[in-house]
Amino acid sequence: MSVDLRTRVDSEQAPVEAGRFFRETLPPLLDAHQAQITPGASELPLEDFCIETDGEPWTLAWHEDRVAVEAGSHGAARVRLTAEQLSDFVNDQSTPVALMSNRLLDMPEGGLPDFLNWWLVLRAALDGRRIHARGDVTFDTDIRRSFTLDDSDEEMRAFLEEAGYLHLEGLFSEEEMAAVEADFPKAAPHFEKGDPRAWFATTQDGEEHLVRMEGFDRYSEVAVELIDQERFQRIARIPGVGHTTTRKPGARVGALIKPIGVVKGISDVPWHKDCSLGRHSYECCNLTVGISVTGADASCGQLRVVPGTHRALVWPAPCVQPGLDLEPVDLPTRTGDVTVHLSCTQHMSQPPVTRTRKVLYTGFGQPSANPEAAEANRQRLNAVRSKTHTSISQQPGYLGDRSGPGDAAGRAISRRSPPPQKASHK
Numbered sequence: 001m002s003v004d005l006r007t008r009v010d011s012e013q014a015p016v017e018a019g020r021f022f023r024e025t026l027p028p029l030l031d032a033h034q035a036q037i038t039p040g041a042s043e044l045p046l047e048d049f050c051i052e053t054d055g056e057p058w059t060l061a062w063h064e065d066r067v068a069v070e071a072g073s074h075g076a077a078r079v080r081l082t083a084e085q086l087s088d089f090v091n092d093q094s095t096p097v098a099l100m101s102n103r104l105l106d107m108p109e110g111g112l113p114d115f116l117n118w119w120l121v122l123r124a125a126l127d128g129r130r131i132h133a134r135g136d137v138t139f140d141t142d143i144r145r146s147f148t149l150d151d152s153d154e155e156m157r158a159f160l161e162e163a164g165y166l167h168l169e170g171l172f173s174e175e176e177m178a179a180v181e182a183d184f185p186k187a188a189p190h191f192e193k194g195d196p197r198a199w200f201a202t203t204q205d206g207e208e209h210l211v212r213m214e215g216f217d218r219y220s221e222v223a224v225e226l227i228d229q230e231r232f233q234r235i236a237r238i239p240g241v242g243h244t245t246t247r248k249p250g251a252r253v254g255a256l257i258k259p260i261g262v263v264k265g266i267s268d269v270p271w272h273k274d275c276s277l278g279r280h281s282y283e284c285c286n287l288t289v290g291i292s293v294t295g296a297d298a299s300c301g302q303l304r305v306v307p308g309t310h311r312a313l314v315w316p317a318p319c320v321q322p323g324l325d326l327e328p329v330d331l332p333t334r335t336g337d338v339t340v341h342l343s344c345t346q347h348m349s350q351p352p353v354t355r356t357r358k359v360l361y362t363g364f365g366q367p368s369a370n371p372e373a374a375e376a377n378r379q380r381l382n383a384v385r386s387k388t389h390t391s392i393s394q395q396p397g398y399l400g401d402r403s404g405p406g407d408a409a410g411r412a413i414s415r416r417s418p419p420p421q422k423a424s425h426k
C-alpha cells in the first residue's frame with residue numbers, strides 16, 4: 001500500500017475547451033469508471049448541477065446508477081466558471097475549495113456542498129479514483145498509537161500507510177525546543193503586515209498577533225540544525241518511496257504561534273487535506289511534519305486527524321464530509337514530540353483555550369518528473385494558499401467534525417456563496 005498516489009505530471013496537461021469536454025471527453029470517462037463512481041455516488045445527495053463556462057451551460061444529472069451530461073442549464077445548483085478555471089479544475093490544478101478560499105466561487109444557485117459532491121464524481125471520472133463508499137476503508141491495526149526512535153522504520157511505514165499519520169515521542173529534548181522558542185521573538189520583527197509569508201490574527205481584546213512565520217529557517221540556525229540531523233531526516237525514509245527535502249532554503253520551516261481567542265483571521269486551520277486546493281494527482285503524498293516546540297492537548301492547540309482519509313476520495317475541506325464513516329483522532333503531544341501526516345490525510349488544529357501554543361511545520365516531498373513545470377503551477381497555488389488566512393476564520397473552541405451554523409465550515413458551506421471578485425485567481 002504505497003503512499004505515492006501520483007498519477008499526473010505537470011508537462012502533460014491537455015487544453016480544455018468546454019463544449020468538447022462535456023460533449024466528447026467526459027461521457028466516455030464516466031462510462032469507463034462507472035464501477036468506481038456508482039457505489040460512492042449513490043450515497044451522495046446529487047442535485048442536478050450546471051457548470052456554466054463563459055456562459056456555456058452543461059448540466060450533470062444523476063440517474064439511478066449513472067451520470068448524464070446534458071447541454072443547457074436545468075440544475076438545482078449552478079456554478080459559473082471562466083474557461084481558465086474549468087481548465088485548471090479538469091487538470092486538478094484547482095478545486096471548489098480553492099475557488100472558495102480565493103473568494104472566486106460564483107454560484108447563483110446551490111452552494112459549496114453541491115459542487116463538492118459533484119467534484120467527487122468528476123475526479124473519479126478524470127483520475128480513475130474510486131469515490132469513497134461506507135466500509136471501503138478498514139484497519140488491521142489499532143490506529144491510535146505512538147512511536148519512539150526505538151521503533152523500526154518498517155513498523156512505522158506500515159502504520160503510516162494504513163492510518164495516514166505518525167506520532168513520534170521525544171524526538172527532541174526540552175532544551176532543544178527552548179532554544180528554538182528563543183528564536184521566535186528574534187524572527188518576529190522580520191515579518192510585517194502585507195508580507196505573504198506572515199499571517200496575522202486578531203484576538204477578542206482587539207489585539208493583532210503575528211501567528212505564522214513562513215521561512216522561519218532564515219532566522220533560526222537552531223531549527224535548521226535540528227531538522228538536518230539524522231534523527232529527523234530519517235522521517236523522509238519511512239514511507240520508502242523517495243521522499244526528500246524538496247522545500248528550498250529560506251522556505252523550509254513555518255513557525256506558528258497560536259494565541260487564545262482568535263476572532264478574526266486564521267490561526268488554526270479547520271478540517272482540510274493539504275491537497276484541498278488542488279494538485280493531489282501531481283504531489284500526494286507529501287509528508288507534513290509538526291515539531292511541538294510546546295506541548296499540546298485539547299485545551300492548547302493539538303492536531304487532530306481523520307485516519308484513513310488519504311485512502312478515501314472524500315470532501316477535502318472545509319469540514320469532515322457529512323455522513324463519513326471515519327472518525328477523528330486527537331494527537332496530544334509533549335514538548336519535543338513530532339507529528340507526521342500525509343498531505344491527503346484530513347486534519348485540523350484545535351484552537352487553544354488555556355495557553356498559547358508554538359509549533360514548527362516542515363516536510364518532505366517526492367521530486368517531480370518535471371521540476372520547472374511543477375514549480376510554475378505550485379506557485380499559482382501558493383498564491384491561493386497565502387490568502388487563506390484572510391478569507392477563512394473559525395471560532396475559538398472550534399471542532400467542526402460535522403459542520404454547523406456559526407463555525408467556519410458552516411459559513412463556508414452556506415447555500416449562498418460569497419459574490420465573486422473581479423481579480424483573476426492566477
Ligand SMILES: [Fe+2]
Pocket residue numbers: 269272273274347
Ligand atoms: Fe494542513
